[in-house]
Amino acid sequence: MTEPKTAAGATPDADYVLYGFAQSGNTYKVALLLETVGVQRGRKLWAPRFVDYFNGETHTPEYRAINEMGEAPVLEFDGRRLSQSGAILDVLAQRLGIHGPADDAERTEVLRWLLFDNHKFSSYTATYRFLRTFAKAPDPAVLQFLRQRCEGAWSVLDAHLSGRAYVLGERLTIADFSLAGYVFFDDEIGVHWRKEYPHIHAWTERLRALPGWQHPYALLPGHPLPKRAG
Numbered sequence: 001m002t003e004p005k006t007a008a009g010a011t012p013d014a015d016y017v018l019y020g021f022a023q024s025g026n027t028y029k030v031a032l033l034l035e036t037v038g039v040q041r042g043r044k045l046w047a048p049r050f051v052d053y054f055n056g057e058t059h060t061p062e063y064r065a066i067n068e069m070g071e072a073p074v075l076e077f078d079g080r081r082l083s084q085s086g087a088i089l090d091v092l093a094q095r096l097g098i099h100g101p102a103d104d105a106e107r108t109e110v111l112r113w114l115l116f117d118n119h120k121f122s123s124y125t126a127t128y129r130f131l132r133t134f135a136k137a138p139d140p141a142v143l144q145f146l147r148q149r150c151e152g153a154w155s156v157l158d159a160h161l162s163g164r165a166y167v168l169g170e171r172l173t174i175a176d177f178s179l180a181g182y183v184f185f186d187d188e189i190g191v192h193w194r195k196e197y198p199h200i201h202a203w204t205e206r207l208r209a210l211p212g213w214q215h216p217y218a219l220l221p222g223h224p225l226p227k228r229a230g
């Protein structure tokens, strides 16, 4: 395994090295879990390794050797590298013994929400927010299509959270961390959770109250955007 290139200030002996960047809500899902569990346990569990996505790093052969899927996040631990935030959250819940499902029924429920998140909630929200915030001249028709898909997914979660503190009920699980990837970029998405999706708003407030909670731009390296190469 090649030596990880850690960002400035990273702890080289951290248990987990997280490849990612501040604008990546998919990276944030994992960072937020590691940070809040670390604060709860009084120990820093992870160090970031900055991925220069906006200068094309995920397309380089070197990065494809790290993750054949060419994506962030990647979690490095015990000499292995794992991609896909849902798989990473599942492994972390098992290894850290926290935020995982308590029985088979909960395991199925967690999986159901991780799949919904990856297929619809985070994926549409991320794509829409990317075009709206970072693309030079987004096609208005594409933006409108994606906005509708987002609103459908946001409505599903909002209805589900009515009368529930967290996705599985009263207990915080990895399903919450997964769905929380992009929700704190509300200004960049152009959504007013409190007015339009009050149950999502209340849930984001609960997450914000977790000891160790930080906004993705504070928790991960790369904000503000690095200069474009060339």
Ligand SMILES: N[C@@H](CCC(=O)N[C@@H](CS)C(=O)NCC(=O)O)C(=O)O
Pocket (backbone or CB within 6 Å): 023, 024, 025, 026, 027, 053, 058, 059, 070, 071, 072, 073, 083, 084, 085, 086, 118, 126
């Ligand atoms: N389903 C994946 C999505 C990961 C993903 O789309 N990552 C973005 C950054 S947020 C990425 O690295 N994209 C690289 C590319 O598309 O070239 C996960 O949950 O980890």
